[in-house]
Amino acid sequence: AVVSTQSTGNAKQSIAETYKSKETEKKTDYQHRLTEVEGGVFTPLVMSTTGGVGKEFSTMLCQLAAKKEKSSGYSYQQCKRYIRLRLSFSMVRSVTLSLRGYRGSPKCETTSCELYNL
DSSP: EEEOOTTHHHHHHOHHHHHHHHHHHHHHHHHHHHIIISSOOOOOOOOOTTTTTTHHHHHHHHHHHHHHHHHHHHHHHHHHHHHHHHHHHHHHHHHHOOOOOOOOSSOOOOOHHHHOOO
16 A cells, blocks of 8 residues: 555654554455465555555565575665665556556457467
């Protein structure tokens, strides 16, 4: 969830309290389904419009950067910076796509005969 920490609804809370309340809200919405039905673990990714992230999101970023550091040979900070950069570009791409719509050519359906030149 992306949260505006400066909005009138969140102005009465500290930034940490805002993150915590949104994380709790997301957990109550999705936790039961994921743990009981699908057998997974749910980590709410809460961030602010100014670039800050919630506690659980920060923990997930740190764990992901540590794994990337071991497999890539880059430093921990470089890996964390890279992950945040990729995430930022993915979000911008997603917002742009939702605002202007997909403008590429539609994917054509090919049959197996066409694929194998039969």
